[in-house]
Amino acid sequence: MSELQRIAEELDAADPLAAVRGKFVLDDVTYLDGNSLGALPAHVPGRVEDVVRRQWGELRIRSWEESGWWTAPERIGDRIAPLVGAAAGQVVVGDSTSVNVFKALVAAVRMAEQDGRTGGGSERRNRPVRDEILVDATTFPTDGYIAESAARMTGCTLRPVAPAEVPSALADRGGRTAAVLLNHVDYRTGRLHDLPALTAAVHAAGAYAVWDLCHSAGALPVGLDEHGVDLAVGCTYKYLNGGPGSPAYLYVRRDLQPRFDSPLPGWNSHAEPFGMRSDYAPASGAPRGRVGTPDILSLLALEAALDVWDEEGVSVAAVRAKSLALTDFFLRCVGAYVPDGRVESVTPEAHAERGSQVALRCEDAGEVMKQLIERGVVGDYRAPDVLRFGFTPLYVGFADVEWAARVLARTLAG
Amino acid sequence: MSELQRIAEELDAADPLAAVRGKFVLDDVTYLDGNSLGALPAHVPGRVEDVVRRQWGELRIRSWEESGWWTAPERIGDRIAPLVGAAAGQVVVGDSTSVNVFKALVAAVRMAEQDGRTGGGSERRNRPVRDEILVDATTFPTDGYIAESAARMTGCTLRPVAPAEVPSALADRGGRTAAVLLNHVDYRTGRLHDLPALTAAVHAAGAYAVWDLCHSAGALPVGLDEHGVDLAVGCTYKYLNGGPGSPAYLYVRRDLQPRFDSPLPGWNSHAEPFGMRSDYAPASGAPRGRVGTPDILSLLALEAALDVWDEEGVSVAAVRAKSLALTDFFLRCVGAYVPDGRVESVTPEAHAERGSQVALRCEDAGEVMKQLIERGVVGDYRAPDVLRFGFTPLYVGFADVEWAARVLARTLAG
Structure with a gap:
């Protein structure tokens, strides 16, 4: 047994989350792609079967009330809320991330417009029109595409900016920025951006901050x-x-909810959805972010999956501590096993700047990942040259990490 | 046995779709609410279990390719296509109906705008600006709410019009109408609108016709x-x-697909979704209507459910013939059992104007439906005064119909 193998064993033995792994369906594959699709919690199939056979099959239409289908979007939102540092009543689940980016950005621009209209006389005349959206230039593409559509449909211009340059971009534009769309963790590099400082900078410029938490929620504290x-x-x-x-979620800060003016005001967001009124009147609270009939099977599978967070010892803090230990250890193992220069980590060294993945730039990354997967180490490849390894602390252990680095080194050796 | 019971027995004995009922999970409840939530096809739970346990649990991320997850939206669209009279390659599944109404209406307005820009010189100058959307004034509310948002975001005005008055409304406006949103079957009354004639009228006025098929697809021929x-x-x-x-679908006629300019251009609609390009370039064909990551559990349950349409003897024509026989027979039984004047059918007598439901206007409709449900006859109530009974020919029989009318009469007798 090598030194690193021995260390992995010690780390696993001391891991307070080690037992949670048993709550997931895993096999002899080393699964480091939970940042793309999380593994199956073992109790989920039984819960889904109950939803299908009993709730749909036996209760049928009655389940909208009796099985809590109707209120699932906000009930499950309240389960996610503590994981992203939100009090209850501010998160609603439904639709895809892309659709929610559209809702959030358009609503943010409308809030900025409304700000421009309030306040009287000279104050109002001196206020610039807010007609620009800033978007993370390194964003996962869909956010940029949707931001472009939101800009087009609200009469704004869209300006891609590297997150670090957001404060100076805001200053440049002299108060014309309506909204800023940022990623908490970069999908490609795994870089964690400074949410508190960037949000403060956006607010100082009088604009609205919209954060995409796809690669942070469930892996590290967010503190919305x-x-x-x-x-x-x-x-x-x-x-x-x-x-x-599984459906995405939308957070609207409580004091902004009365001003949340959705571009997708479907009947599920109506104050009285079964009133069948021809005039739209929005619901108050988080349900205002709903649109159409929620996809119950996917929603309730998610609800079941969230039970893992109620297990003894599971918390965002514990997950974050283990996540950093896992990524530290992976970088150490890669450093020890892989010849210098063969790969280059594009994930920051500093803990304050690191999400829960490690991205290694590498020639032939696509081919290398293919071989890794054939050898039972599953990460993924992001064009043009990145190997991505995601570390879900709930089910990834230190021995997995050491093994993955060893197989990577062997694969790179050809 | 009464005369109507005897007739029911004969009709059931002669029903070519009678055996299909065995493909669904049913019990001693008389389920006439399939126009709200269809019953569970018996083979679906096993298929969902395979999706959860094997595809998600064992193959995990590999299922995006190996289990055909990635292509499910258009593959399942092609299963729905023949049911709505569409050739393959024009239907894509995903998102809610509300979200798809938004995509379709905004895209229709943009096509009309584009028409206004093409053609040269004097012809162009004489052409009116198309800045109005007509919407069915009796529509299920969400279509109206979303149409209002689509109008607001495209600079159009929205004008609610009864479907029968669409031709005159189009003429009134002298070519200013960009798009018309109509329901094939009215959700409340069960009235079937004249899709061929109304579509022709919309086209004659140079506008685009967007149809909502929620209450017709799977119950009668659509002929898109x-x-x-x-x-x-x-x-x-x-x-x-x-x-x-389960997710909704979007049909875009093949020759219009190159001009389909989505307001929700998520990464799933990109020509090269894994190219991770910052510039948006739309896919060709039906996938252009996709947005974000599809909700696989709900999607694949739907795919399994569609297998029923491959059963011997099942066709839209057979379903339509039985549907009309069922609603005819229900109206006959209600006429025979319920005292004159106690209920009034708001569903048209003429077959050409009838969907697959019967709506009875009735005092205390809410309370009456509650009692009916307690007695095992499940329809639903739509404010303020309508009892709705939906007849899904795949699993509703004539004895059900006679029994439901009998229980209704008993309930109304108090």
Whole structure:
């Protein structure tokens, strides 16, 4: 047994989350792709079967009330809320991340417009029109595409900016920025951006901050309420293990909810959805972010998956501590096993700047990942040259990490 | 045995679809609410279990390719296509009906705008600006709410018009109408609108026709291709039995697809979704209507449910013939059992104007439906005064119909 193997054994033995692994369906594959699709929690199939056979099959239409289907979007939102540092009543689940980015950005621009209209006389005349959206230039593409559409449909211009340059970009534009769309963790590099400081900078410029939490929720503390984030969205199939394409969520800060003016005001967001009124009157609270009939099977699989967070010892703090230990250890093992220069980590060394993944730049990354997968180490490849390894602390152990680094080194050796 | 019971028995004995009932999970409840939530096809739980346990649990991320998850939206769209009279390659499944109404209407307005820009010189100058959307004034509310948002975001005005008055409304406006959103079957009354004639009228005025098929698909012939419909949307949890909140679909006529300019251009609609490009370039064909990551559990439950349409003897024509026989027979039984004047059918007598439901106006409709449900006859209530009974020919029989009318009469007698 090598030194690193011995250390892995010690780390696993001391891991307070080690027992949680048993709550997931895993096999002899080393699964480091939970940042793309989380593994299956072992109790989920039984719960889904009950939803299908009993709730749908036997109760049928009655389940909308009796099985709590109707209120699932906000009930499950309240389960996600503490994981992203939000008090209850501010998160609603439904639709895809892309659709939620659209809702959040358009609503943010409308809030900025409304700010421009309030206040009287000279104050109002001197206020610049807010007609610009800033978007993270390194964003996962869908956020940029949707931001472009939101800008087009609200008469704004869209300006891609590297997150670090957001404060100076805001200053440049002299108060014309309406909203800023940022990623908490970069999907490619795994870089964790400074949510508190960037949110403060956006607010100082009088704009609204919309955060995409896809790669942070369930992996590290977010602190939406604490840092005064305005709106946020995220997916649930990565570190929250909700299953393939499980619905995304939308956070609207409580004091902004009365001003949340949705571009997708479907009947589920109506104050009286079964009143069948031809005039739209929005619901108050988080349900205002709903649109159409929720996809119950996917939603309730997610609800079941979230039970893992009620296990003894499981908390965002514990997950974050283990996540950093896992990524530290992976970088150490890669450093020890892989010849210098063969790969280059594009994930920051500093803990304050690191999410829960390690991204290694590497020639032939696509081919290397293919071989890794054939050898039972599953990460993923992001064009043009990145090997991504995601570390879900709920089910990844230190021996997995050491083994993955060893197989990577062997694969790179050819 | 009464005369009507005897006739019911004969009709059931002669019903070519009678055996299909055995493909569904049913019990001693008389379920006449399939126009709200279709019953569970018996083979669906096993298929969902395979999706959860094997595809998600064992194959995990590999299922995006190996289990055909990635292509499910258009593959399942091609299963729905023949049921709505569409050739393959024009229907894509995903998102809610509300979200698809938004995509379709905004895209229709943009096509009309584009028409206004093409053609040269004097012709162009004489052409009116198309800045109005007509919407069915009796529509299920969400279509109206979303149409209002689409109008607001495209700089159009929205004008609610009764479907029968659409031709005159189009003429009134002298070519200013960009798009018309109509329901094939009215959700409340069960009235079937004249899709061929209304579509032709919309086209004659140079506008685009968007049809909502929620209450017709799977119950009667639609003929999208035959009648030259431009865009259409529909849900899948009513007569298609896809399960609670199963995803909706979007039809874009093939020759319009290159001009389909989505307001929700998520990464799933990109020509090269894994290219991770910052510039948006739309996919060709039906996938252009996709947005974000599809909700696989709900989608694949729907795919399984559609297998019922491959059973011997099952066709839209057979379903339509039985549907009309069922609603005819229900109206006959109600006429025989319920005292004159106690209820009034708001569903048209003429077959050409009838969907697959019967709506009875009735005092205390809410209370009456509650009692009916307690007695094991499940329909639903729509404010303020309508009892709705939906007849899904795949699993409702004539004895059900006679029994439901008998229980209704008993309930109304107090």
